[in-house]
Amino acid sequence: MRSLTGLTAVVTGGNGGLGLGLAVGIAKAGGNVAIWARNAERNAAAVEEISRHGGKAIAIAGDVSDEADIEAAMKQTVAELGPLGCFVANAGIHAATPLIDTSLDEWRRVLAVNLDGGFLCTREAARQFVSQGQGGSIIVVSSTIVRYGAAGNAAYAASKCGLAGLGRTLAVELARHRVRCNILIPGWTRTGMNVDLQANEAFMKATTSRTPVRRWADPEEFHEVAAFLADPKLTFHTGNEVFVDGGYTIF
Numbered sequence: 001m002r003s004l005t006g007l008t009a010v011v012t013g014g015n016g017g018l019g020l021g022l023a024v025g026i027a028k029a030g031g032n033v034a035i036w037a038r039n040a041e042r043n044a045a046a047v048e049e050i051s052r053h054g055g056k057a058i059a060i061a062g063d064v065s066d067e068a069d070i071e072a073a074m075k076q077t078v079a080e081l082g083p084l085g086c087f088v089a090n091a092g093i094h095a096a097t098p099l100i101d102t103s104l105d106e107w108r109r110v111l112a113v114n115l116d117g118g119f120l121c122t123r124e125a126a127r128q129f130v131s132q133g134q135g136g137s138i139i140v141v142s143s144t145i146v147r148y149g150a151a152g153n154a155a156y157a158a159s160k161c162g163l164a165g166l167g168r169t170l171a172v173e174l175a176r177h178r179v180r181c182n183i184l185i186p187g188w189t190r191t192g193m194n195v196d197l198q199a200n201e202a203f204m205k206a207t208t209s210r211t212p213v214r215r216w217a218d219p220e221e222f223h224e225v226a227a228f229l230a231d232p233k234l235t236f237h238t239g240n241e242v243f244v245d246g247g248y249t250i251f
Helices: 017-028 040-051 067-081 104-132 154-177 192-198 201-210 219-230
Strands: 008-012 032-037 057-061 084-089 136-141 179-186 241-244
Touching: 008 017, 008 067, 008 104, 017 032, 017 040, 017 084, 017 136, 017 219, 032 040, 032 067, 040 057, 057 067, 067 084, 067 104, 084 104, 084 219, 104 136, 104 154, 104 179, 136 154, 136 219, 154 179, 179 219, 192 201, 219 241
Parallel strands: 008 032, 008 084, 032 057, 084 136, 136 179, 179 241
Antiparallel strands: none
């Protein structure tokens, strides 16, 4: 495991699923972690879990699509944990609705969290990094949906493709400030957000048969990935789409 001792990281949506897996991975490497998420009860449980792995952990309740919440969360994070070293833009929601039945309100609801939230969070992280003048790492969590079409996922797909473009732009624009940005693209992973899909035998058979390793991932398998992408020693690694999908997108 890499050493992230002394590094402060933020993980949005880090109170469960993949986000918690990324947060624990950073903590296991010695980093301190701030969880930004809305559910106070799940936040408390996540802090307890992360703290068991060594680093200091805090949780800040807030909405990633609310500009004031994000600004306040960053101030509190830096005040309690010290200068920002890594920011993981992971928070997201999903809505599975056929295109012809998707309302404008639903479209905007998904993009407000996934894409507007990604913009507001990474902009605040960028401002903090530039102000500190010490460089840093941004990890934007997208989806394998950037490589294929998925019926009933118009808003989700648009948001995740937008995040990939945002991440590439951040990598170019922030490089002169020694701030790296990479896009993490996870494959099918067992999380609370997709328990309905996990219960669908036909869907599980279709997706696992298309995945060369013949299974879905568990969030714990992203521990090392998080530590790698957060590592401040990797000063030349930026603008990369890091696929961790069991080979799904190449098969």
